[in-house]
Amino acid sequence: MAECGRKALSLxxxxxxxxxxxxxxxxxxxxxxxxxxxxxxxxTSGDSDSDNYIAEAGEQEQQHHQHHHHPKRGDKDxxxxxxxxxxxxxxxxxxxxxxxxxQAEEEGWTETLQDVTVPPYKETYGPAQKMPATAxxxxxxxxxxxxxxxxxxxxxxxxxxxxxxxxxxSEEGWCPVTAQEMKAFLGFVISTxxxxxxxxxxIWSSGFFSNRSIALKMSxxxxxxxxxxxxxxxxxxxxxxxxxxxxxxxxLDSLQQSFSCTFRPSQTQVLHEPLIDEDPVFITTCTERxxxxxxxxxxxxxxxxxxxxxxxxxxxxxxxxxxxxDGLATLKNKPQLHSLVAKQLCQNISGKNAIIFTGPSxxxxxxxxxxxxxxxxxxxxxxxxxxxxTGLPQSMLVCSSTPAQRGQSRVMMKxxxxxxxxxxxxxxxxxxxxxxxxxxxxxxxRKSGEIPCPLAVEAFAAHLSYICKYDDxxxxxxxxxxxxxxxxxxxWLSISIAINNAYILYKMSDAYAVKRYSRAQFxxxxxxxxxxxxxxxxTQ
Numbered sequence: 001m002a003e004c005g006r007k008a009l010s011l012x013x014x015x016x017x018x019x020x021x022x023x024x025x026x027x028x029x030x031x032x033x034x035x036x037x038x039x040x041x042x043x044t045s046g047d048s049d050s051d052n053y054i055a056e057a058g059e060q061e062q063q064h065h066q067h068h069h070h071p072k073r074g075d076k077d078x079x080x081x082x083x084x085x086x087x088x089x090x091x092x093x094x095x096x097x098x099x100x101x102x103q104a105e106e107e108g109w110t111e112t113l114q115d116v117t118v119p120p121y122k123e124t125y126g127p128a129q130k131m132p133a134t135a136x137x138x139x140x141x142x143x144x145x146x147x148x149x150x151x152x153x154x155x156x157x158x159x160x161x162x163x164x165x166x167x168x169x170s171e172e173g174w175c176p177v178t179a180q181e182m183k184a185f186l187g188f189v190i191s192t193x194x195x196x197x198x199x200x201x202x203i204w205s206s207g208f209f210s211n212r213s214i215a216l217k218m219s220x221x222x223x224x225x226x227x228x229x230x231x232x233x234x235x236x237x238x239x240x241x242x243x244x245x246x247x248x249x250x251x252l253d254s255l256q257q258s259f260s261c262t263f264r265p266s267q268t269q270v271l272h273e274p275l276i277d278e279d280p281v282f283i284t285t286c287t288e289r290x291x292x293x294x295x296x297x298x299x300x301x302x303x304x305x306x307x308x309x310x311x312x313x314x315x316x317x318x319x320x321x322x323x324x325x326d327g328l329a330t331l332k333n334k335p336q337l338h339s340l341v342a343k344q345l346c347q348n349i350s351g352k353n354a355i356i357f358t359g360p361s362x363x364x365x366x367x368x369x370x371x372x373x374x375x376x377x378x379x380x381x382x383x384x385x386x387x388x389x390t391g392l393p394q395s396m397l398v399c400s401s402t403p404a405q406r407g408q409s410r411v412m413m414k415x416x417x418x419x420x421x422x423x424x425x426x427x428x429x430x431x432x433x434x435x436x437x438x439x440x441x442x443x444x445x446r447k448s449g450e451i452p453c454p455l456a457v458e459a460f461a462a463h464l465s466y467i468c469k470y471d472d473x474x475x476x477x478x479x480x481x482x483x484x485x486x487x488x489x490x491x492w493l494s495i496s497i498a499i500n501n502a503y504i505l506y507k508m509s510d511a512y513a514v515k516r517y518s519r520a521q522f523x524x525x526x527x528x529x530x531x532x533x534x535x536x537x538x539t540q
Contacts (some may be wrong), residue, residue, distance in 0.1 A: 001106065005024060006495065011281040014143055014380045021273075021443055023504045025426075025447075028255050029267075029269060029463045038496070042170045046070070054518075055296075060482070062327055066083070076480060078155040079319060079450060081089065082165075087422070093394070094384075094389070094393075094394030094398060095207055095384045095389035095397055095404070096390070097388065097389055097390030097391065097392075098389045098390070098391075098392050098393065098397055099391065099392065099393050099394060100121065100394060101393070101394070101395055103394035104394075104395070104412075105118075107391065107414065108413070108414045108415065109393050109412050109413070109414045109419075110412065111411070111412055111413075112413070113413055113418075113437045113438050114437075115409060115411065115436045115438050116416050116418070116434075116435065116436040116437070116438075117436065118351065118355065118434055118435075119353045119375070120379050121267035121268075121289070121352065121353050121354065122263055122351065122352045122353055123265075123352045123354075124264055125264055125265065125267070125308070126263070126264060126386060126508065127260065127262065127263055127264075127505055127508055127533075128264055129263050129509075131505065131509040131510070131511060132510065132511070133509075133510040133513065133514050134511070134513075134514075135506075135509065135511045135515070136525070136529055137502070137506065137522050137525040137529055138524040138530060139505070140502035140505050140506045140509075140511075140528035141499060141502045141525075141526055141530075143258060143262050143496065143502065143505065144255055144258045144259070144262070144498040144501060144502060145186075145255075145495070145498055146258075147179070149251070149254055150179055150182050150183060150186075151158070152232070152250075153232060154178065154179050154182050156174075156176050156231045156232055156233060156234040157182070157226065157229050157230050157231050157234075158176045158177060158229075159235070160229050160231040160234035160235075161174065161177075161229035163234065163235070164229065167414045173221070173223070173225070174519045177226050177229075180532065181218065181222075181226065183530045183531070184217055184218050184530060184531050184532070184533070185218075185223065185227070185230070186530055187198055187214070187217075187497070187526075187528075187530030188203060188214070188218070188223060188531075189479060189492065189532040190479060190494075190495065190499065190523070190526065190527055190530065191203065191211065191214060191480045191527045192479055192480040192481050193477045193478055193480060193499070194495065194524055194527060195211065195432065195518065197480060198479065200227075200480075200481050201219075201220060201223075201224075201478075202222075203215050204219075204220035204223075207282075210230060212423075214527065214528075214533070214534075215529055217531045217532075217533065220504060230488075230502075231247065232247055232248055232250065232251045232487070232491065233246060233247045233248070233249075233250060233403060236414070239382050240437075241365050242367060244319045245319065245490070246486065247487040248422070248487040248490050248491050248494075251491065251494070252315070252490075252494060255315075255494055255497075255498060256314060256315065257311070259313055259314060259315075259501065260313070260314070260348060262501075262503065262505065263306075263311050263313065263501070263504075265304075265306035265307050265308075265309075265311060265313045265354075266307065266308035266309070267314065267353065267354055267355055267416030268306075268308065268357070268459075268463055269304055269305060269307060269349070269352075269354055269356055269357070270304070270305050270356070270357040270358070270463060270464065270467050271302060271303070271304055271305075271341075271345055271346070271356060271358050271359075271362055272302065272303065272305065272358075272467065273301065273302050273303075273357055273358070274301070274303055274305075274312075275298065287427045290338075291540055292368065294527060297320070297489070297492070298320050298486045298489075299317055299318060299319050299320060299486055299489070300317070300320060301315060301316070301317050301318075301490075301492055301493065302314050302315070302316045302317050302341050302345060302346040303316070303497075304346065304349075305347070305467060306509060307357070307463040307466055307467060309504050309508070310467070310500070310503045310504060311501055311505075312497050312500065312501055314345050314348065314499065315494065316341050316344050316345050318341070318351055319486070325489070330369075335361070335364060335388035338361045338362045339357055339362070339364065339366075339367045339388075341362070342356075342358065342362045342367060343367075343370075346371065346376055348373075349374060349376060350375060350472075351374065351375045352375065352376075353375050353377065353432050354375075354377065355377045355378070355379065355434045356371070356379070357379050357380065357459075357460060357463050357464055357516065358374060358376050358378060358379075358380035358381070359380070359381055360380075360381050360382060360383035360385075360386040360387045361379060361383075361386045361387065362380065362456075363383075363387050363431055363465060364380075364387060364388035364389075364390065364431075365388075365390065365391045365392055365417065366390060366391065366412055367388075368380065368417065368431055368432075369417065370432065371435065372416070372417075372430050372433055377429075377432075377433055377434035377458060378432060378433060379429070379430065379432040379434045379435060379456050379460055380430065380432070381430055381460060381464075382419075382429040382430060382431055382432050383429075384397050384429075384442055386397075391429075392419060393412055394421065396410065396419050396421050404423035404427070404501040405520065406423060406424055406425065406451060406524075407422075407423070407451045407452040407453060408422070408423045409422040409452075409453060409454055409457075410423060411424070411436060411437045411454065414502060416433045417431065417432070417433045418430075418432050418433065418437040418456070419431055420437065420454050420456060420457065422449060422453050422454065422457050424453075428457070430456055430457060430460060432456040434456070434459075435454070435455045435456035435477075436455065436456060437456070437458055438454040439454070440452060441453050441454060441456075441457060441458030441459070443458060443461055445455070458472045477499040477500050477503075477519070477523060478496055479493070479495060480497050495538035499523065499526065501523050502522075502526075503519055503523075506522060507513055
């Protein structure tokens with residue numbers, strides 16, 4: 001028994017050492033979740049929920065449910081061998097756009113491998129400005145939502161209230177909202193993430209989620225009036241009036257600029273759609289009936305996220321319905337949409353030699369080739385069902401009739417781009433120009449030990465597993481307030497992301513050494529400071 005324990009410890013130490021060599025720094029947070037090394041891709045397999053761009057909500061929820069209840073199930077991607085007419089490399093026509101053997105040779109695909117080296121990163125990694133040791137939770141939050149932004153909310157809310165009452169009649173007891181009240185309003189809604197209460201109005205109730213310590217700061221009646229008239233942009237602008245996100249776009253633009261100005265990400269980053277539908281605790285405990293009752297989201301959100309810290313560097317929001325440029329109705333489930341999203345998310349990192357990890361719906365040879373011209377290097381999981389397989393050899397995309405052994409891999413190259421097929425209870429395929437196909441790695445599993453794989457596979461597993469585990473940390477700031485309007489849903493989600501980024505900067509600052517707040521404590525302090533309650537100093 002002791003020997004088994006020592007062996008398991010040595011394997012975990014080996015895994016930790018490898019993760020550090022791949023720039024993974026969980027210790028930045030000190031709150032790592034359960035070890036997910038037993039499943040090398042956690043939820044990043046070809047048919048899993050980590051890459052559910054523009055998927056139907058019902059399918060999304062079912063995948064989330066399966067992911068949390070069956071974390072050890074691999075994704076067996078056998079190309080077009082099941083139910084599609086093909087069954088082997090010799091008998092399948094392959095995915096649309098894929099190349100026959102002779103076509104692949106003409107296009108330059110070869111099994112002769114060459115070493116690939118990524119140039120050094122041309123960016124300094126970390127916070128862009130030094131915060132003082134006396135900085136409070138509110139100071140970090142206001143790096144992203146400053147006073148002038150809050151004042152704009154005050155102005156627009158009052159404008160909307162005035163216009164509304166001119167049309168429908170004045171409301172007894174209404175008076176213009178102030179900046180202090182708007183901060184308190186934000187604090188009340190943010191408190192739903194800290195206390196996990198489904199309704200912000202529970203604060204003033206006599207039930208389990210009541211909170212008398214903050215309820216006295218504002219009456220429920222006053223809060224409801226502000227909630228009724230709350231706006232970021234009160235009226236539709238004369239130009240660009242067909243844009244469905246016009247009520248939130250100025251705030252998103254400001255938030256995006258602040259993300260870029262306050263933090264410089266590490267070389268390794270990931271493009272993905274984060275878990276935003278619901279708190280993971282709800283997903284693991286609810287029934288399928290509960291999931292079906294959840295309303296479909298009318299928007300999709302993708303992020304570019306630093307894999308070393310979890311800082312969300314850029315966000316991209318699109319409506320699933322609509323006629324404007326932000327509408328997805330005409331592009332739903334089409335690869336060109338995901339390619340467009342990826343280009344938007346990476347427009348600020350060209351020329352820096354960044355390494356981007358992507359899921360199946362974004363991964364494509366054409367996109368990666370275009371990124372390589374901008375000195376953006378890529379490593380993406382490929383799915384014959386979700387990915388654009390144009391220009392890829394069919395022989396690498398279909399399952400061979402000969403059973404593969406665990407850890408076995410095949411690689412073909414075209415220039416610096418590698419197409420990898422690796423077997424681990426199922427076929428996993430990757431496209432990359434960020435990792436040399438001649439270098440080997442291993443997947444560390446607690447029960448079966450080391451599984452050989454190309455280095456690109458190990459890097460993908462390490463970075464994407466970290467991001468999936470990070471969803472559990474981010475969910476601590478998931479605002480439970482559920483407005484009906486789509487622009488308000490986007491607003492409160494973006495506020496959740498801003499709090500998440502604020503905590504990351506706090507943990508990397510001198511202020512963390514003064515008072516080592518956990519995520520929950522940081523959220524509590526932020527709520528109290530927004531409400532201007534006493535005892536808000538981090539030194540007390």
